[in-house]
Amino acid sequence: MEDFILIPTFLALLVVTYTDIRYRRVPRIVIGAGLGTQLVCLIVLSTITQYWDNLIMSIVCMLVCTAIQYILALIRPGALGLGDVTAAALITFALGWLGFIPILLWWLYSGICGLIQLAVAHIRHHTSIPFIPAMTLSFCASVATQMLILT
Template sequence: MVTLCCLPSLLFGTLLSGLDIRTRRVPRLLVLSWLLAQCAAWSFLAWQSHRWLPLAMALMGALGAMVIQLALALARPGALGLGDVSVALPLGCLVGWFGFDAFVAWWLCMACLGALWVGAWRLAARRIRKVPFVPPMVCAALVAPLLA
């Protein structure tokens, strides 16, 4: 059942990754829809299993991820866009359900995959300065619960 509840993040993450690669834009309405769908899936699972602590951890993960990502975006303006900050909300919600270890693993995976992604992107597209960062964020969020 937990795997099925990860489906909103897989679908919306794939869609937004493609949009970010193609247009360098992350529509806030899609991110909000993603967050609501992921929260609804976790709420249903919490209600069905009578386990409310993972739901609280998912909500704290969403808030924590957004705050950390916003701090990183403000620390070095231009490095991360606000689209990346907004995508951290539903991804933090996804990873937060699996606990603090998964949350930390997500950030470590995001750093490693992000560095590889930026390097590969710069080699492949030498003239393009803006690198879409949603794809490594989504990939790291889907891998992190498996590592934790």
């Protein structure tokens, strides 16, 4: 059961990735549904396993990382949208269950993917870059790293 616990976040990110690529929009209703579903799943798992510390870690990580993303969005308006901030809340809430290392990996992978996207956009002379795909790919990479290497 624990292997599949992050599926709600993954499914929400797939939808949001599509809408970000296609329309440059991040539907907050999808993020909210993903957060709500993920919360229910983590509460059920916490009840079964008695790992309440993991749930608390998820909530704290989400709050801290969302605050950091929000501050970054305020520092340079237009570079990071509020949709990206809400997606970061969903991602860090899910990754918080796995611990702090996957969140650090997610930040690292997101930075690398973002730099690659910026380079490609510069070559193609694009002004608008959807960042959710990089965040989703980084989410998958950090989960894979956690499952395959760190455990």
